[in-house]
Amino acid sequence: MFNNLRELILSMPTEVACREYLAKQRWQDGKASCPYCGHNKCYVIEGGGRYKCASNKCYKRFKITVGTIMEASNIPLVKWFTAIYLVTAHKKGISSYQLGKNIGCTQKSAWFMLHRIREALRRKDEIVLGETNPVEADETFVGGKFGNMNKKRRMKYKDIADPMANKTTVLGVIERNGELVARVMPKKNTYKIPQTITELVKKNATLITDSSNMYSRITNSYNYHSVNHGIFEYVKEGDIHTNTIEGAFSHFKRMLIGTYHQISSKHTQRYCDEFAYRYNSRKVKDADRFNITMENIEGRLTYKTLIAAPIPVQVEMPSKPKNRHKGVFQVKDGEIIAHYRNVHVAAKETGLRSGNIHRVCNSQRKSAGGFDWIYA
Numbered sequence: 001m002f003n004n005l006r007e008l009i010l011s012m013p014t015e016v017a018c019r020e021y022l023a024k025q026r027w028q029d030g031k032a033s034c035p036y037c038g039h040n041k042c043y044v045i046e047g048g049g050r051y052k053c054a055s056n057k058c059y060k061r062f063k064i065t066v067g068t069i070m071e072a073s074n075i076p077l078v079k080w081f082t083a084i085y086l087v088t089a090h091k092k093g094i095s096s097y098q099l100g101k102n103i104g105c106t107q108k109s110a111w112f113m114l115h116r117i118r119e120a121l122r123r124k125d126e127i128v129l130g131e132t133n134p135v136e137a138d139e140t141f142v143g144g145k146f147g148n149m150n151k152k153r154r155m156k157y158k159d160i161a162d163p164m165a166n167k168t169t170v171l172g173v174i175e176r177n178g179e180l181v182a183r184v185m186p187k188k189n190t191y192k193i194p195q196t197i198t199e200l201v202k203k204n205a206t207l208i209t210d211s212s213n214m215y216s217r218i219t220n221s222y223n224y225h226s227v228n229h230g231i232f233e234y235v236k237e238g239d240i241h242t243n244t245i246e247g248a249f250s251h252f253k254r255m256l257i258g259t260y261h262q263i264s265s266k267h268t269q270r271y272c273d274e275f276a277y278r279y280n281s282r283k284v285k286d287a288d289r290f291n292i293t294m295e296n297i298e299g300r301l302t303y304k305t306l307i308a309a310p311i312p313v314q315v316e317m318p319s320k321p322k323n324r325h326k327g328v329f330q331v332k333d334g335e336i337i338a339h340y341r342n343v344h345v346a347a348k349e350t351g352l353r354s355g356n357i358h359r360v361c362n363s364q365r366k367s368a369g370g371f372d373w374i375y376a
Helices: 005-011 015-026 077-089 096-103 107-121 151-156 192-200 213-221 243-260 265-280 286-294 303-307 343-350 354-361
Strands: 042-045 050-053 135-142 168-175 180-185 206-210 223-227 328-332 335-340 372-375
Touching (some): 005 077, 015 077, 077 096, 077 107, 168 243, 168 265, 180 265, 343 354
């Protein structure tokens, strides 16, 4: 029906044309169903401006936008459609200031529109990665530098020694030639990252990460590989690397720095949803992506909900095992040749330094005494 933004505007220049298109996208065969009771027969009233439920128990009147991201909005559908097209088509997103100028509304209205559109872009179904291809996982940090802050914001962190205090952790999990999932992780909770990976990635799939210790909890559940960036190791054994997820993160950072400049930690997940949606549909034409988006606009986001204080994330921590000291394995050519109760016993038996064994277990060294060492 249209191939670009200009053709979109020309094909639906009036509210009547926009309502007809929206009815076809929302309801099968364009026949309205009541958003309140689900009754599949409704009367058209007010010249198509509203509908009335035919159920004798409901009889409620409603507009076509009820139950969608556009509900209770005084902005015309023509402007809504233009905004949705711009947000989904612009590779690095569009700011609220620019969107307001383009469609002719205030910056505050454009900001609220953008977040409502991001609600439609949010993935609402479950996803399982690793069915056919290897999966890469990595984390990145979103937030500015202390040196770039004004004095008032620097004073906020003056008594905090943690250099990452103002950062927001984002976990990225991507299947090669597949889809990307980006999730915001709670602060100071290293267990949430491996827990999220187990929820997203199929068991026994090939999983590739960096050498961070937080992934050690799930290595036995997957065909696990890691690359140690600390010793400038980026690719090994041909296709063991995390370049795919790091490439996705580079586009994500370009979106934040180049378009939005700065975002709050409270809304970071919404920006992640926006980026992941466009990244996963990058091979789809802009007009087709617009049509797909219009089929997923169910669900209202109120302004009160948007600006409300975030709910603290409750994470269920696993119970500690009875035997916490499982020791270390001594590995040679990929085979376990010995098991020791702890690092100190291993150092005493082999004549090696316990610190070197610790560093190998923590992926800070490649080997100690010609052996690989792994925590049991």
